[in-house]
Amino acid sequence: xxxxxxxxxxxxxxxxxxxxxxxxxxxxxxxxxxxxxxxxxxxxxxxxxxxxxxxxxxxxxxxxxxxxxxxxxxxxxxxxxxxxxxxxxxxxxxxxxxxxxxxxxxxxxxxxxxxxxxxxxxxxxxxxxxxxxxxxxxxxxxxxxxxxxxxxxxxxxxxxxxxxxxxxxx
Amino acid sequence: xxxxxxxxxxxxxxxxxxxxxxxxxxxxxxxxxxxxxxxxxxxxxxxxxxxxxxxxxxxxxxxxxxxxxxxxxxxxxxxxxxxxxxxxxxxxxxxxxxxxxxxxxxxxxxxxxxxxxxxxxxxxxxxxxxxxxxxxxxxxxxxxxxxxxxxxxxxxxxxxxxxxxxxxxxxxx
Numbered sequence: 491x492x493x494x495x496x497x498x499x500x501x502x503x504x505x506x507x508x509x510x511x512x513x514x515x516x517x518x519x520x521x522x523x524x525x526x527x528x529x530x531x532x533x534x535x536x537x538x539x540x541x542x543x544x545x546x547x548x549x550x551x552x553x554x555x556x557x558x559x560x561x562x563x564x565x566x567x568x569x570x571x572x573x574x575x576x577x578x579x580x581x582x583x584x585x586x587x588x589x590x591x592x593x594x595x596x597x598x599x600x601x602x603x604x605x606x607x608x609x610x611x612x613x614x615x616x617x618x619x620x621x622x623x624x625x626x627x628x629x630x631x632x633x634x635x636x637x638x639x640x641x642x643x644x645x646x647x648x649x650x651x652x653x654x655x656x657x658x659x660x
Numbered sequence: 661x662x663x664x665x666x667x668x669x670x671x672x673x674x675x676x677x678x679x680x681x682x683x684x685x686x687x688x689x690x691x692x693x694x695x696x697x698x699x700x701x702x703x704x705x706x707x708x709x710x711x712x713x714x715x716x717x718x719x720x721x722x723x724x725x726x727x728x729x730x731x732x733x734x735x736x737x738x739x740x741x742x743x744x745x746x747x748x749x750x751x752x753x754x755x756x757x758x759x760x761x762x763x764x765x766x767x768x769x770x771x772x773x774x775x776x777x778x779x780x781x782x783x784x785x786x787x788x789x790x791x792x793x794x795x796x797x798x799x800x801x802x803x804x805x806x807x808x809x810x811x812x813x814x815x816x817x818x819x820x821x822x823x824x825x826x827x828x829x830x831x832x833x
Binding site for chain 1: 801812828
């Protein structure tokens, strides 16, 4: 056999070496690709598993702002559950008196915190004070507008009339 | 020594870099970066709710040498069985505005025919290019997915830019 003959004819002290240059090239490309794609999204955060986002042709990037997650089960503001959902209605949200709801109070608290931070930053840097803050909504694609609207109204009353709707890139 | 040095017959040094530690580092880095990177590409739709102005701004005097640029605000009412498009403007008479109104029904599969809506919006855009705002008024039962699709169509359809500002408004009861 050819293999057996060549092995027999080789001197016993010869070391077998593996050429890893091509593998190194591949790894270097993968590492750089991953590092750059990681650097592009510094604000990565975990999207609530109960929220199934719709796809959109929008090309705008989201801004780091107050995140509100609306699923069929609950309403989450950042990491806090502020209300439960029951049959498409927000439990504890009185449409006649939304100012008494936990959602309104939490949003108001966030707004005041953001305004204080913006004021402090403006004093330090001398730049004009930022006042236009918005909410980034993560709504489940199966939610009816009635549910969304009640929460959008509360956000507007709490000082967030402008908002962004988070979607998946098409 | 890490750097393997092999003497050639002529006396020159043949330097071989030991790649194994670098390979080890890469093998650790790649799974870490893969695990921590997200492949969900998130985008955002900028929108707002209509806000009442605190004071009414005084009307600016019209320049005599320039024809006033007419702006149409398109109101898109999303209903469970159809989409109704209404054109509104203070600068045009009612009969002119009525000509731009349209109604889009659902197809046999029960889906909105977005192409018809886009064509109606494109017609308004073509006649009055300064128009840039759509007020979207969905009914209570309309799903968020349909709202997003309608917003997409109102902004752009098949590469053609339509109305960049889409405002969401609830129905007045």
